[in-house]
Amino acid sequence: MDHQANGHGNHGEVHLPDPSIWPLVVGAAALFLGAALIYWSRVDDQTFAGPLLGAAIVSTLIAVFGWAYEDGQMRKKAAEGHHGGAKPTRYTQVVTFALAEGKLEQARKSGIIHDLESSDNQLRDLDGFQDLRIIVSPAATGPSQVLVETTWSDREGLATYEETRQTMLDIIARYTDEVVPGTVQVFDMEVIRDTKDVTFRFGTGAAFTIIAGLMLGGFMIGAGLNLFASESTGTGGGGEAPAPPANPFRVVATDNRFDKKEITAGPNAEITITLVNNGRAKHNIHFLDKKGGTTLAPGAEGEIIDGGTTTTVTFTTPGVGEYYFLCDLHPDQMNGTFRVVEGGPVGTGEPPAASPEASPAASPMAGN
Structure with missing residues (x-):
């Protein structure tokens, strides 16, 4: 050596x-x-x-x-x-050796090369250590050449490593069955020029x-x-009117969910549910007397519509109670509770239009 x-x-x-x-x-x-x-x-x-x-x-x-x-x-x-330009002097130790013919795969998986790679984690806590490089020149026949290079920021770090830690040579010495005898060489060298940045x-x-x-x-x-x-x-200054309340009977479908998990209506009254399909898949809305039950009332099973279209479902609500709604095509993802309560909304769900107030000019008594 x-x-x-x-x-x-x-x-x-x-x-x-x-x-x-x-x-x-x-x-x-x-x-x-x-x-x-x-x-x-x-x-x-x-x-x-x-x-x-x-x-x-x-x-x-x-x-x-x-x-x-x-x-x-x-x-x-x-x-x-x-x-x-002047740069701090760094040092490198290069170890070369030859792997016996047919031992390369074994060395990579569980042998000498595997152990040399694992040593990188142990070296990183050493003062002055900067880099570990392992280079292999595989040969189809005959020995394969291996080069192991460690880089150090100063000579003291390299010297301390050689004196106090398990070195590359110690690892190599354990694999006499893989390393060709007499091929191990060690070079301690000063780096004259190197553009590789290892400071951070x-x-x-x-x-x-x-x-x-x-x-x-x-x-x-x-x-x-x-x-x-x-x-x-929100409601800003300058007398802006607040936004009108959302329509409780307007349901928006996407792929694959309803925007409402609960719909509330009054008992024994005709209602109209508007379904807006904003998804790409086909959807519908179907009201049942319970989960897995039957259609709640005539007309309560909405038609299946394409994405980008709208439909309405009109039926007469039953008495007070809790019922169920779903999309027949996506029942596991698109479903909810249909509640019928006293005083609940009826009709189309739209708020009643405000009646215009009579102005003095419109009064028949004006000018008398």
């Missing part, structure tokens, strides 16, 4: 950027945007659409600026390396913290937008 100390030659014009968090943030932004669009286009309840859109906007803006800043920093460091790393915890922060910030912005929208649509 040879152990040599050398200096790296010129690495060439290769710029190797570190793994970046920003593609993950962009992916999260796209996920939030897609969810917001689904809520807006397919769900009547818009409670979550605003927060999801806010999360998408915040995530996208932070990712764009962060990615641009990181790319600028990497280009700057690459330019400094190209022009020979995102751990898993940091990545999840950033994503969680973006989500929380976006949801807060979206919730604020929803609150502002709800306040702006």
